[in-house]
Amino acid sequence: MSANQSACPSQQSDQLPVCIIGAGSSGLCAAKALQQRGVRFDCFESGSAIGGMWRYENDNGLSSAYRSLHIDTSRQNLGYSDFPIPDHYPDYLSHYEVIEYLEAFVAHFGLYPLITFNTSVVDVSPDADGNWLVTLDDGTSRRYRAVVVANGHLWDPRMPAFPGSFDGEAIHSHHYRTAAPYEGKNVLVVGIGNSAVDIAVDVCKNARQTFLSTRRSAWILPKYIMGIPTDRWGTFFTKRLRLPTKWSRVLVHRLAYLVTGDQARFGVPHPGHPIWKEHATLSQELLPYCGHGWIKVKPDIKLLDGKSVVFKDETRQEIDAIIYATGYRSTFPFLKPDVFKIEDGQAALYRRMVPLSAPGLFMLGLIQPIGPTIPLVQVQATWLARVLDGSMQLPAQGVMQAEVDAHQNKIASQYVGSARYTLEVDGLTYRRQLSTDVRYGKAGQS
Secondary structure (H helix, E strand, O other): OOOOOOOOOOOOHHHOOEEEEOOOHHHHHHHHHHHHOOOOEEEEOOOOOOOHHHOOOOOOOOOOOOOOOEOOOOHHHHOEOOEOOOOOOOOOOEHHHHHHHHHHHHHHOOOHHHEEOOOOEEEEEEOOOOOEEEEEOOOOEEEEOEEEEOOOOOOEEOOOOOOEEEOOEEEEHHHOOOOHHHOOOEEEEEOOOHHHHHHHHHHHOOOOEEEEEOOOOOOEEOOEEOOEEHHHHHHHHHHHOOOOHHHHHHHHHHHHHHHHOOHHHHOOOOOOOOHHHOOOEEOOOHHHHHHOOOEEEEOOEEEEEEOEEEEOOOOEEEOOEEEEOOOEEOOOOOEOOOOOOOEOOEOOEEOOOEEOOOOOEEEOOOOEEOOOOHHHHHHHHHHHHHHHOOOOEOOOHHHHHHHHHHHHHHHHHHOOOOHHHOOEEOHHHHHHHHHHHHHHOEOOOO
16 A cells, blocks of 8 residues: 555545444444544444443344443543533443443434444455455345444453363353352352453352452452542543553552552462553452452462362362353454454554555454543544545555554563453553544654
8 A cells, every 4th residue: 555545445446335344332433433524334233233242132142241240441531522421320331321321322423324233244355446345144245445344352252271171160251141140159260350350249249159260360450549430540640640651550559559458468469560561450349359258369270170170279179160251352254364364462453453454444443452442442433534535644555564563562562471462552642643643634643
């Protein structure tokens, strides 16, 4: 792609619409941004309603939402900039309330008539003239000048492989809904991210005993510090005091220590890395429940042995059920591997959206930021709409490749080695980059 080439490969293709795959929070961002820039598009959603992963028991079969799920970003930091979340909502919204908000957003901007529901995309392939052929589940195919992939990346479970075999019930957290099936049982939750901790807290209230197994532990932060949502302290440090993200996280951690004390005292080991090297886990309840003995933290699994689990500290525990909260693979079943894939734990995307080998294909929401995702995807969609309406140009291929390499090197040096950080971005820096591109009408200005 040359320095003067936009996402539109030909004058003829300018007359074709754009395809958006998915009507979750990312797809809705794209639809609104393209609508406001006068870019024609079709938006396909496999389910019967909007909301993606936030719709509990979504009939598209892809939602990982459990009954007790609440978002980990506070209301003030969560919403779209041009459609703030009303003050009558609580600090931390439930999945039901997130859906209410998204439905209000869609109604406010008149997006419902622009979405085709109950329609899945089964194949996306480049055609001979540089456009894209999109095949739907009814067997029909349509041509588009560009395709925006917004199908989410938290739906394809990543299952770990441990030696031995387990005779009890074992599921991935993707399939967890309520604690009812675990009443009176010894339950092992594997992982220590937000979902793992939420589920352990949910289960422990009715289980006989709940165990939480972790390879390297995590820093645990409360959801409130001095009565204020924890992420608002981070926002104060980065936006008001203009501190780098690294130092903001260190300061938030120091404040949190005044609230909770030393997490090791509750049986949650200190990780071997500073807090800025990995996402902290937010939970107001984990440490108190550990302090009450309802949750017991164990090291990594050494062996699955029938109805028992042997841990790496050589302790053995009888277990009735295992819930693996071990993350997700970023997969795109409608894209052939030679079109796009995440390979060797790396996503080669310019500005975290543009596959260098597939002009006209864009990945939206394929990020894992420190801080809220939804407002950052809104900035992505604004950037993308400028590319698709021709008002902003992409740089030369070599410039884009250099940016991809620099980003991947930074991630490798900054974060612990984990598939979880394949999609990592520093929200503050990334927002500034995209906003600067839009301001100057040319990508690659920062």
